[in-house]
Amino acid sequence: MSFPWANVYKPSHPFMQWMDEKLPLPRLVYNSLGAGYPVPRNLNYFWNFGVLAGVCLMIQILTGVILAMHYSVNADSAFASTEHIMRDVNWGWMLRYAHANGASAFFVVVYIHIFRGFFYGSYKAPREMIWLLGVTIFLLMMATAFMGYVLPWGQMSFWGTQVITGLFSAIPLVGDALHQWLLGGFAPDNAALNRFFSLHFLLPFVILGVVILHVWSLHIPGSSNPTGVDVKTESDTVPFHPYYTAKDGFGLGVFLLFYCGLLFFAPNALGHPDNYIPANPLQTPAHIVPEWYFWPYYAILRAFTQNILFIPAKLMGVLAMFSSILIWFFLPWLDRSPVRSGHFRPTFRKFYWVLLVDVAVLGWCGGAPAEEPYVMISQVAAIYYFLHFLVILPVVSSIERPDPLPFSITEAVLGKDDAAALGAAA
Amino acid sequence: MVRIIAFLAGLFFAGALLYTVLLGAYSFITEPPAPTAEKWVHARFPEKELHLASDGPFGTFDNTQQLQRGFQVYTEVCSNCHSLKYVAFRDLKALGYNDDEVKAIAAKYKVPAFDPNTGEVKSNTGVAADHFPPVVYGGQGNPPDLSLITKARHGGAIYVHSLLTGFQPQPAELLKQFPEATTPTGLYFNPYFANLNIAMPPPLTADGQVSYKDGTVATKDQMAQDVSAFLVWTAEPKLGKRHQTGWAVELFLLFATVLGYMAYQNVWRDKKH
Numbered sequence: 001m002s003f004p005w006a007n008v009y010k011p012s013h014p015f016m017q018w019m020d021e022k023l024p025l026p027r028l029v030y031n032s033l034g035a036g037y038p039v040p041r042n043l044n045y046f047w048n049f050g051v052l053a054g055v056c057l058m059i060q061i062l063t064g065v066i067l068a069m070h071y072s073v074n075a076d077s078a079f080a081s082t083e084h085i086m087r088d089v090n091w092g093w094m095l096r097y098a099h100a101n102g103a104s105a106f107f108v109v110v111y112i113h114i115f116r117g118f119f120y121g122s123y124k125a126p127r128e129m130i131w132l133l134g135v136t137i138f139l140l141m142m143a144t145a146f147m148g149y150v151l152p153w154g155q156m157s158f159w160g161t162q163v164i165t166g167l168f169s170a171i172p173l174v175g176d177a178l179h180q181w182l183l184g185g186f187a188p189d190n191a192a193l194n195r196f197f198s199l200h201f202l203l204p205f206v207i208l209g210v211v212i213l214h215v216w217s218l219h220i221p222g223s224s225n226p227t228g229v230d231v232k233t234e235s236d237t238v239p240f241h242p243y244y245t246a247k248d249g250f251g252l253g254v255f256l257l258f259y260c261g262l263l264f265f266a267p268n269a270l271g272h273p274d275n276y277i278p279a280n281p282l283q284t285p286a287h288i289v290p291e292w293y294f295w296p297y298y299a300i301l302r303a304f305t306q307n308i309l310f311i312p313a314k315l316m317g318v319l320a321m322f323s324s325i326l327i328w329f330f331l332p333w334l335d336r337s338p339v340r341s342g343h344f345r346p347t348f349r350k351f352y353w354v355l356l357v358d359v360a361v362l363g364w365c366g367g368a369p370a371e372e373p374y375v376m377i378s379q380v381a382a383i384y385y386f387l388h389f390l391v392i393l394p395v396v397s398s399i400e401r402p403d404p405l406p407f408s409i410t411e412a413v414l415g416k417d418d419a420a421a422l423g424a425a426a
Numbered sequence: 427m428v429r430i431i432a433f434l435a436g437l438f439f440a441g442a443l444l445y446t447v448l449l450g451a452y453s454f455i456t457e458p459p460a461p462t463a464e465k466w467v468h469a470r471f472p473e474k475e476l477h478l479a480s481d482g483p484f485g486t487f488d489n490t491q492q493l494q495r496g497f498q499v500y501t502e503v504c505s506n507c508h509s510l511k512y513v514a515f516r517d518l519k520a521l522g523y524n525d526d527e528v529k530a531i532a533a534k535y536k537v538p539a540f541d542p543n544t545g546e547v548k549s550n551t552g553v554a555a556d557h558f559p560p561v562v563y564g565g566q567g568n569p570p571d572l573s574l575i576t577k578a579r580h581g582g583a584i585y586v587h588s589l590l591t592g593f594q595p596q597p598a599e600l601l602k603q604f605p606e607a608t609t610p611t612g613l614y615f616n617p618y619f620a621n622l623n624i625a626m627p628p629p630l631t632a633d634g635q636v637s638y639k640d641g642t643v644a645t646k647d648q649m650a651q652d653v654s655a656f657l658v659w660t661a662e663p664k665l666g667k668r669h670q671t672g673w674a675v676e677l678f679l680l681f682a683t684v685l686g687y688m689a690y691q692n693v694w695r696d697k698k699h
């Protein structure tokens with residue numbers, strides 16, 4: 001959909017007119033990324049990250065498809081084939097580093113995208129579906145990243161697989177059978193490596209499909225904005241092109257500067273040295289840790305160290321870990337405040353920052369060895385995490401008195417300036 | 427209904443954790459975690475400083491003299507126990523050897539070759555395209571392949587250099603505090619090694635153990651530095667090219683981003699936002 005004042009696609013060239021009749025693809029692009037899509041004029045840089053996430057997905061697919069041409073899917077040769085890519089394939093080192101660090105960059109971008117949503121209440125009506133699809137994308141991303149990390153078949157690949165697939169054995173009754181079925185054996189080996197490769201190749205395209213749905217559902221209400229106030233008139237919006245194409249272009253440049261800095265100057269900084277040791281089923285690494293983007297969930301998993309009644313600690317850890325993300329699906333209904341933006345919600349805003357710190361603490365504990373005091377800290381942080389979503393958000397949203405909202409986006413943008421002009425004149 | 431179930435499940439998790447953390451805190455206070463010999467030693471032996479031409483964002487492998495010395499240390503000392511299987515002889519050209527020298531180096535090695543007709547494993551004289559062959563080791567422990575060692579350990583070359591120069595008698599204070607930490611026979615105390623006792627006998631035992639062709643004095647520390655530099659190269663022969671490419675890419679991106687910023691400002695110049 002769009003607003004009534006949206007520009008209408010009028011092809012002038014006869015070929016484009018012909019095309020528009022047969023297959024109105026240019027019209028679709030014009031209406032979704034072009035001058036035919038009105039967007040709030042007051043978006044800040046946090047609204048760049050959706051497009052950046054799309055770029056990351058493209059980078060991953062492109063580098064991944066080429067890597068797959070040189071990679072060998074076999075437990076005996078996978079590690080050597082990654083070294084072959086690093087040493088013998090033309091620009092292979094760049095492809096591999098681009099892909100490995102591309103995953104990290106993708107998660108950085110998506111985390112910012114999600115926390116933008118948390119702050120500005122982007123998940124609220126009428127954008128619940130965008131949010132639900134977003135959480136689905138995030139779950140798919142996690143599965144993809146995990147399976148990708150297995151492919152080089154280093155020590156962390158192997159032992160990470162052991163730990164993560166082992167989680168399924170915590171399920172009562174069917175757990176062990178399920179674990180073996182997932183792995184295709186009793187321990188990670190060729191069968192597991194082959195199915196993980198197959199899925200790792202497939203899932204990015206599934207993600208692409210869900211991203212298309214995500215953006216489609218975004219185009220129905222259109223983007224929200226930092227005030228959270230609905231678009232009312234034409235002066236509240238600008239056409240996506242050239243305004244946001246220009247801004248996204250600049251944002252892309254800044255992103256690529258950081259990403260290439262990582263890729264070319266510290267490509268192993270975010271990885272674990274143990275993954276440069278070939279997988280060895282007989283030698284357990286001192287600390288098994290996943291990649292940094294999984295640390296908060298890993299901390300929640302490991303926070304459960306005591307069986308309660310008849311429920312084993314491991315099972316609770318697994319359930320809590322999955323719930324910590326599944327809970328996001330309920331966010332539009334847990335936060336009942338009609339005001340979207342955190343700018344106008346003084347109490348909510350404080351808890352938002354506490355949550356951000358809490359997740360950082362969880363991440364820090366998840367990367368640390370499973371020793372005291374990290375375990376106790378992660379337990380306290382995990383308690384707070386669940387309380388935030390299940391108690392604090394619903395309660396705050398019913399008792400908080402929001403600050404007055406601007407009448408419109410235009411007023412929010414021009415009002416301040418007028419006030420400044422008046423002040424200067426006086 | 428769903429809301430109530432979700433709420434109760436969340437409270438259950440929080441309650442279980444609260445119980446666990448209280449229990450944990452209680453035992454943390456009543457019996458605090460005992461200090462370990464490893465922590466005691468690692469805190470007192472920070473890794474040694476090491477500066478190599480490959481360090482930093484401008485790092486290259488231009489110091490081929492040092493790399494050749496390191497290769498010599500590897501060949502004369504380490505290769506008795508450690509393989510270097512991801513490195514091919516032809517790669518050595520990057521260290522400044524010419525084709526004939528590379529061929530001569532390769533010819534000194536016997537490379538296993540599988541004959542598909544007879545099913546026999548023979549050994550051929552090495553050629554430039556071969557990789558360094560596996561090494562048979564009869565002693566205690568498993569010497570790891572060294573090709574990737576500087577990427578496979580925290581600290582990289584700094585760690586390898588510290589480890590090689592770190593062999594020493596156990597500090598008396600350590601044995602006083604942790605009598606059970608006495609190095610078992612057949613192992614060697616090394617404060618830089620994760621569990622303090624390594625199966626590798628000190629490989630660099632005397633100054634002048636190798637005689638360098640370029641006249642550099644082969645102190646133990648010099649040999650350790652050289653072989654560490656060499657092992658940075660074996661772990662990532664493309665590191666120099668990576669840095670070089672990186673600068674070109676960053677300069678281009680900086681230029682493009684500045685242009686992008688100007689375009690952005692230009693497009694928005696009379697729209698308040």
Ligand code: HEM
Binds near residue numbers: 047050117120328
């Ligand atoms: C492959 C990953 C993703 C891609 C390519 C993507 C793409 C986009 C794009 C292009 C936009 C519009 C621009 C913007 O608002 O930044 C957007 C908006 C949005 N995305 Fe995503 N997204 C991804 C993942 C996610 C995830 C994981 C979530 C949440 C869990 C999410 C939630 C949202 C929401 C709520 C909006 C609307 C924001 C608003 O209008 O205020 N997205 N997404």
